[in-house]
Structures are given as structure tokens and as C-alpha cells.
Amino acid sequence: MLAVENWGLIPYREALDRQFEAVDRVSRELKPETLIFCSHPPIVTLGRGTKDGDVFGWSGDTIEVGRGGRATYHGPSQVIVYPILDLNSRGRDLHRYMRSLEDAILETLQSFGIEAVPHAIQKEDGAEEASEATGVWIGSQKIASIGIGVRRWISFHGLALNVADDPVAFSGMKPCGFAPGSVVSMESVLGTLPARETVEARLELALQRRFL
Numbered sequence: 001m002l003a004v005e006n007w008g009l010i011p012y013r014e015a016l017d018r019q020f021e022a023v024d025r026v027s028r029e030l031k032p033e034t035l036i037f038c039s040h041p042p043i044v045t046l047g048r049g050t051k052d053g054d055v056f057g058w059s060g061d062t063i064e065v066g067r068g069g070r071a072t073y074h075g076p077s078q079v080i081v082y083p084i085l086d087l088n089s090r091g092r093d094l095h096r097y098m099r100s101l102e103d104a105i106l107e108t109l110q111s112f113g114i115e116a117v118p119h120a121i122q123k124e125d126g127a128e129e130a131s132e133a134t135g136v137w138i139g140s141q142k143i144a145s146i147g148i149g150v151r152r153w154i155s156f157h158g159l160a161l162n163v164a165d166d167p168v169a170f171s172g173m174k175p176c177g178f179a180p181g182s183v184v185s186m187e188s189v190l191g192t193l194p195a196r197e198t199v200e201a202r203l204e205l206a207l208q209r210r211f212l
Helices: 014-026 096-112 188-191 196-210
Strands: 001-009 034-039 043-046 060-066 070-073 076-082 135-140 141-151 154-162
Touching: 001 141, 001 154, 014 034, 014 060, 014 141, 014 154, 034 196, 070 154, 076 196, 096 141, 096 196
Parallel strands: 001 034, 043 060
Antiparallel strands: 034 076, 043 070, 076 154, 135 141, 141 154
């Protein structure tokens, strides 16, 4: 079993520093592999693939980060998980790792009666052709994002599942390079807000199954 920590609502920069500390401790075998659950005050993070024009009207906090992907939003309406895993012992396969994260999200959504698909073929805003897009999708709307980083093959960053409707979320930006409005939440799909504790418990169980 992986260790589990819940940091609650935590400023993004503080969570990032604590992730780096956890990565260092796991790499030196001073700390077990850990699933970190949390959420953040509203912030837009700029991944390594961010392009000019991805953020055009966001007036809140922003930060450049070392994860893959483009600009995206993090906020209190999401359940965020940062798996700190030693991928040295898991094949050093980043694609398989991301597929496992997607599969865990799919299992969680299915437990609520929500049908979704992983890494679907989608068309980025302004792109001429559609291509495979990381994350979990319902039609042309993304319900969960994935962006990972590794240091010495220890994983950090992770996944963000949109649980609650949030009028601030993803405003003034192209989320992950897609058109504004291309994001959906569990609440909007279900017509009611699921309990955060239940979402976290089911997601933890799904992740534990995949990273025994």
C-alpha cells in the first residue's frame, strides 16, 4: 500500500516545495512512495508546452512549472493528486504511468455513473488537425487533466479532477491549448455535487490498485 497524505487547501507554491522535498526523500529511501491529495486557491500554472496566447484574460496568480503540457487552472473546485512514486522500480515508462493515472480516474468516474474516455482524439484551438490529447474526456470536454514531472525518475505533479462547478475556473485562457469552454465538472454532469471525501476515497482506491 502506498502512503497517503491529505494537505487540504494549500497554496500552490508551498505544495510544490513540499513535493520537491518528498521527491528527494523518496529518492533517498527516507520516505515511502506517497499519494498526496490536496487543492489550491485559484492559480494558473504554465507547463513546459505553454504557447503565446494560451492565457489572454486571466487576472489572477500564475506560475511557471516543470510539468508537461500547456497552461491550465488549479482551484478549490478540484481534487488534485500528486503521486510521489519511484518509477525506477516501475519500468521508467512515462506513457504507461500516465495511462495508469487516466485509468484510475475512469474507474472513479464510472463509480459515479459517469462514462468518459482517456487520451481522446481532440482538436486544439487553432490547430488544423485533431490529435490524441492526454487527460480524461466526455465528448469534447475535459473532466480531468494530467501533467507530470520526474526527478531522478521520482514522479511529481500529477492529476486534477474537476469536481465542482466553478465560474472562475479556466476563464481568460485556453485550458491545455483547447478552446475556452472545453472543460466540464462532475457536478455539471451529475446535476448534483458529489461529496469531496467520497471522490477522494474512490480515487485513492483506484490508484492503490494500479500502483501496488
